[in-house]
Amino acid sequence: MNVEFINPFLIALLNVTSTMANLKLTPGKPKLKADNLAKGDISGVIGMISPQTRGSLSITFEQGLILEIMQNMLGENPGKLNEEVSDLVGELTNMVTGGAKKLLAEKGYDFDMATPAVVCGLNHTISHKANGKKIIMPFTSPYGTAFIEICFEE
């Protein structure tokens, strides 16, 4: 998996959080995921399929960050992870994946997206099982950290 393939996801998340939530995330360096799992409190997971490959993507948020995003996008902060926050994470997962899908299509990679599922549980971890390299991208903010992880079949 090359950087041409990863950047669209990074760009899409930064776009979505800055335009929708007026929040500037600071992207860290994408890394191959080895032992150090991303941990977080709520995650969107979505499958992607193209004629050439298939894989999965997750976006994981720490509670403080997703509540700040909710506050900025919807003007309400429930103070905990509830069904509205879960729905928001599902929508963010769709928006980021949809944004990346569009950028990837311009480069000649056509993907179909499945629908997202959202996992809620303090300090959970996610492990992607496609047989390709696992890439993890951290995004920091004063409110907490987000991680995108992607993995595609080679």
Add this chain to the structure above:
Amino acid sequence: MNVEFINPFLIALLNVTSTMANLKLTPGKPKLKADNLAKGDISGVIGMISPQTRGSLSITFEQGLILEIMQNMLGENPGKLNEEVSDLVGELTNMVTGGAKKLLAEKGYDFDMATPAVVCGLNHTISHKANGKKIIMPFTSPYGTAFIEICFEE
């Protein structure tokens, strides 16, 4: 979503656990998922796409049950959820979805599967975000409970 669409997943899980792990799960009645979320300790999540629809599926295990399945399939029980258990849940998710895909194809529903991601975290919940009905199927055993959840766009 009709029962013709659900039964293949039920049958596939019962087949896999009985043939691979020599373990008889008792299926409960499929239900529309409302408030009562399935909770569990480790889950496989996978996306599915067909020409007509797209959706997501999860299989959630309580720790005691997945460790018993691991003991029966691989002759080892690590006593906790580690990377080997996570890989096993990924493989079970592939096997169950692949089995259901085959049965669905015989009925004229052709699906492509994405690749699974596995979530690990005590007492997490999963919420599927496709806009169709959410179906949850419980499976009980002396070692703990498993849940299959599926949701497809209408």
